[in-house]
Amino acid sequence: MSPELLAAIAGGTGVMMLAAAVAALTVKKLISAIIITGFVSLSASVLFFLMNAPDVAITEASIGAAASTVIFLWGRGRIGGDDQ
Amino acid sequence: MIRNIAGLIITAAAAAVLFAMAPGLDVPEELHGPAGYYVENGLEETGSVNLVTAIVVAYRGMDTLGEVVVLFSASTAVVLILTLIPMATGPSRPSPVVELTARVLPGAISLFGIYVVTHGHLSPGGGFPGGAVVASSFLLVLLGTTGMPGSSRLLTAVESLAGISFGLMGFWGAMILGQFLNSTVIPGGTPGTLVSAGLIPLISLAIGAKVASELSGVFASYRKKGGEA
Amino acid sequence: MNYTAVFYWSLAVTAMGLVLTGIWGVLTRRNVLRIALAFTLADTGVNLLLVWTGFLPGRGAPIMDGTVSSVVDPLPQALVLTSIVIGVAVAALFVVVGVLASRKSGSADVRRMKELKW
Numbered sequence: 001m002s003p004e005l006l007a008a009i010a011g012g013t014g015v016m017m018l019a020a021a022v023a024a025l026t027v028k029k030l031i032s033a034i035i036i037t038g039f040v041s042l043s044a045s046v047l048f049f050l051m052n053a054p055d056v057a058i059t060e061a062s063i064g065a066a067a068s069t070v071i072f073l074w075g076r077g078r079i080g081g082d083d084q
Numbered sequence: 085m086i087r088n089i090a091g092l093i094i095t096a097a098a099a100a101v102l103f104a105m106a107p108g109l110d111v112p113e114e115l116h117g118p119a120g121y122y123v124e125n126g127l128e129e130t131g132s133v134n135l136v137t138a139i140v141v142a143y144r145g146m147d148t149l150g151e152v153v154v155l156f157s158a159s160t161a162v163v164l165i166l167t168l169i170p171m172a173t174g175p176s177r178p179s180p181v182v183e184l185t186a187r188v189l190p191g192a193i194s195l196f197g198i199y200v201v202t203h204g205h206l207s208p209g210g211g212f213p214g215g216a217v218v219a220s221s222f223l224l225v226l227l228g229t230t231g232m233p234g235s236s237r238l239l240t241a242v243e244s245l246a247g248i249s250f251g252l253m254g255f256w257g258a259m260i261l262g263q264f265l266n267s268t269v270i271p272g273g274t275p276g277t278l279v280s281a282g283l284i285p286l287i288s289l290a291i292g293a294k295v296a297s298e299l300s301g302v303f304a305s306y307r308k309k310g311g312e313a
Numbered sequence: 314m315n316y317t318a319v320f321y322w323s324l325a326v327t328a329m330g331l332v333l334t335g336i337w338g339v340l341t342r343r344n345v346l347r348i349a350l351a352f353t354l355a356d357t358g359v360n361l362l363l364v365w366t367g368f369l370p371g372r373g374a375p376i377m378d379g380t381v382s383s384v385v386d387p388l389p390q391a392l393v394l395t396s397i398v399i400g401v402a403v404a405a406l407f408v409v410v411g412v413l414a415s416r417k418s419g420s421a422d423v424r425r426m427k428e429l430k431w
Contacts, residue, residue, distance in 0.1 A: 003316035010320050014327030021331055021354050025338040030346060037350050040331075044357050047324060052374040053364050053390045054208035055136045058200070059397050060360070062216040067299060068353060068401050070223060074306045075346055075408035078169060079421050091340035098336050102329050111321050111370060119367070119386040126387075127377045135375040135384070139391040151395045158402035165409045169416060208376065212398050295398065302405060 010050055017043045030076050038069035132205035132281040140210065141287045145254065152247060152294060159298045163305045177230055186228020193221035201292035205281045211291025218292070219299035226303055239301045246294035253287055317370050324365050331358025343422050345411035349404060356400040360393045 017040055024036040041064030048057040115123065122139060132138040140148055178186075194217075201214030278285075335355025339348050367389035373381030375390065415421040 003320060007316040007320040007323065010327075011323045014323050014330075017327055018330045018334065021334040024354065025334070025342060025347060025351055030344070033347060033350055037353060040354060041357055044331075044361055047327065047361060048364060051324065051364055051368045052372065052385045053368075053393075054374050054376075055134070055210060055213070056360075056364055056390050056393050056397070058208055059213040059216070059394055060357075062213050062220060063397055063401050064353075064357065066220050066223075067216060068404055070303070071401070071405045071408055072346065072350065072353075075349070075412050078412050079346060079415055088341050091337055094340060095333050095337040099329075099333050102332065106325070111318055113369065115369070115386055117386075117388070119388050122387055123375070123377075123384055133376060133378050135377060135387040136390045136394065139387055140394060144391060147392070147395060151399060154399055155402050158399075158406050162402075162405050162409050165413055169409070169412055208374070210394070212394055216398075 006050065010047065013043050013046055017047075031073075034069060034072045034076060037072070038065050041065045041068065130281055130284065132284050134205050134208065134210070136208075137204045137210045137284065137288065138281075141284050141291075145287075148291070149250065149254065152250060152291065155295070155298060156243070156247060159302050162302055166305050178228055183228050186224050190221040190225050193224065194218050197221060197292075197296070201288055202285060203278070204288040204292075205284050206278070211288040212295055214288075215292040215295025216299060218296040219303065222296075222300040223303050226307060236301060236304055239297045239304065243294055243297040243301065246290045246297065250287060250290045250294070253283055253290070257283065321368075321370055324368070325362070328358050328361035328365055331355065331361065334358075343424060345415055345421050345423055345426075346408065348423065349407045349411060352407060353400070353404050356396075356404075360396055360400070363389045363393050363396070 020036050020040050020043075024033045024040065027033055027036070041060060044064065045057045045061040048060055122135060122143065126135045126138050126143075127133065130138045130142045132142070197214050197217030197220075199214075200209035200217060201211055204210035204214065332355050335351045335353075335358060338351025338354065342348055342351060367386030369385050372383045372385045375384040375387035377384070411421075414426055418426045
């Protein structure tokens with residue numbers, strides 16, 4: 001991959017991740033925050049692949065985006081209510 | 085309001101600390117530290133094509149053993165605390181799409197997970213991601229039904245057996261070669277084939293079984309009502 | 314413009330930004346599940362930063378099957394593999410203890426959880 005393409009993908013993904021991270025902490029509904037956090041983990045998996053770390057990318061995708069999101073969703077189911 | 089301002093000030097201080105540690109403005113060119121040794125000698129000494137698996141299982145096996153202990157204690161604590169929290173309502177019946185998917189997909193997903201575990205020394209993967217994928221297939225089965233999950237005693241037994249066998253394999257290396265978790269106690273075949281790299285595939289299998297059964301036990305314990313163990 | 318340097322440093326800035334967003338979230342949010350989410354974001358940022366320290370642009374992945382001639386540093390990747398799994402275990406414990414505390418004190422607001430002292 002050419003350096004311009006790598007810089008464009010990494011820069012675009014980085015800006016998107018930072019905006020999503022701030023959004024996950026400021027939206028009103030808790031379910032939106034949990035799903036946005038899962039999306040940040042998935043984008044981190046893309047960044048790990050760009051850094052030539054395939055083991056870490058597979059692990060982050062399967063654990064951070066799947067198991068972690070499920071744990072938070074179950075916790076939200078037992079608390080209920082949406083807050084800041 | 086005070087909380088927000090104080091939070092911003094502390095975050096700005098942390099940002100100053102982080103950016104002060106940035107090394108310089110040019111891109112490095114050489115590997116530094118013990119990485120050079122691992123890259124040069126990793127393939128000949130352990131026989132595993134995947135260097136990261138060789139480091140996790142063979143060179144830094146003690147760290148992996150500690151991590152297995154941390155994972156065990158955290159999952160046990162989660163299951164114990166979950167018996168104290170009663171669930172407000174029972175689980176609702178899943179939609180037909182989820183039910184159909186939960187009958188068709190888990191076989192393929194767990195087959196992929198077992199492939200990732202057993203080929204940990206040949207291609208990217210290993211015990212940890214493979215175990216997580218197998219636990220995800222168990223989660224899919226759990227989401228497609230409303231009843232209680234299968235026997236959680238079997239999951240606990242598999243988890244304990246996998247943990248014990250990891251320790252026993254380490255002691256086997258200590259008895260024969262005088263070094264804990266030395267992976268060359270079994271003669272390795274040619275690197276690049278499935279049967280190679282000594283003890284590494286067996287240890288990956290133990291780690292994969294342990295992670296899969298632990299995460300599956302945590303998912304299954306969310307389904308039980310409070311008060312049962 | 315040196316696009317390789319832009320690529321290299323944008324990765325580091327993303328990782329540091331995630332860590333700082335996580336720290337800010339832990340300090341200023343009120344709901345206990347939001348604090349757990351901020352902690353997970355900071356954990357992801359730290360893992361990105363650790364793998365970034367071993368990354369050299371232009372080299373291949375550390376799989377020595379003869380297709381690449383020079384590889385990136387495999388040691389931070391091994392440590393981050395462990396760290397990701399521990400991170401999800403800690404997040405599970407965080408969520409479960411937070412739910413228990415919110416049941417005991419009646420609301421999910423951390424400012425109400427003052428009676429939990431001994």
